[in-house]
Amino acid sequence: MSFIAKNKIWFRLIGMTLFIIAMLGPWAFDLINVPAQYPCHTPFVRLYGDYCGYPMSALEITKWFGAGVIYALGEIKEGNFVFQISELIFLVGIAIIVLPLCSNLLLLRNQNSYRVQIINVLVWGMACLLALAMFTLQATRAQFVQFFYLFWGNWLYVLLAIGAIALEILAFRLESRPSMAI
DSSP states (O other): OHHHHHTHHHHHHHHHHHHHHHHHSEEEEEEEEOOTTSOOOTTOEEEETTEEEEEEEHHHHHHHHHTHHHHHHHHHHHTOHHHHHHHHHHHHHHHHHHHHHHHHHHHHHSTTOHHHHHHHHHHHHHHHHHHHHHHHHHHTSHHHHTTGGGOHHHHHHHHHHHHHHHHHHHHHHHHHSOOOOO
């Protein structure tokens, strides 16, 4: 078990690398109307009826909705708050998905901070729940269930979050125990 405590920096660096790979993988489909008599060519996938889907990575989603932050804030300033609530909720969700990268960078800087380690575990937990919710909201439709394997970026992120939580808890418990000298 001391192997985990001694090499936690390497585990965090590997986790950040896997984080970037997971963010580059597909998380959702951008639906495009293509009549059923025409084929969907790669990278598009026939989802149902007249719709094909373009697999979008989490980075594409972040870039796509991140550009709407200034617009949403401008609309709120004008008093159109009701129409922007759903977009703001989605933007907060994207921020939560990206937050583990920031907390891991902070942990690499402050390696012995228990507070940052606890915050990191909480951030990974929130991000894991949100990633599962994103998949579940898409998978409730019968058409998406057959394409769940195409969301490998989302699944890698969830597995990474679970692994990161387990390793951080183990490292925290090992460091908080007093060492017994013989």
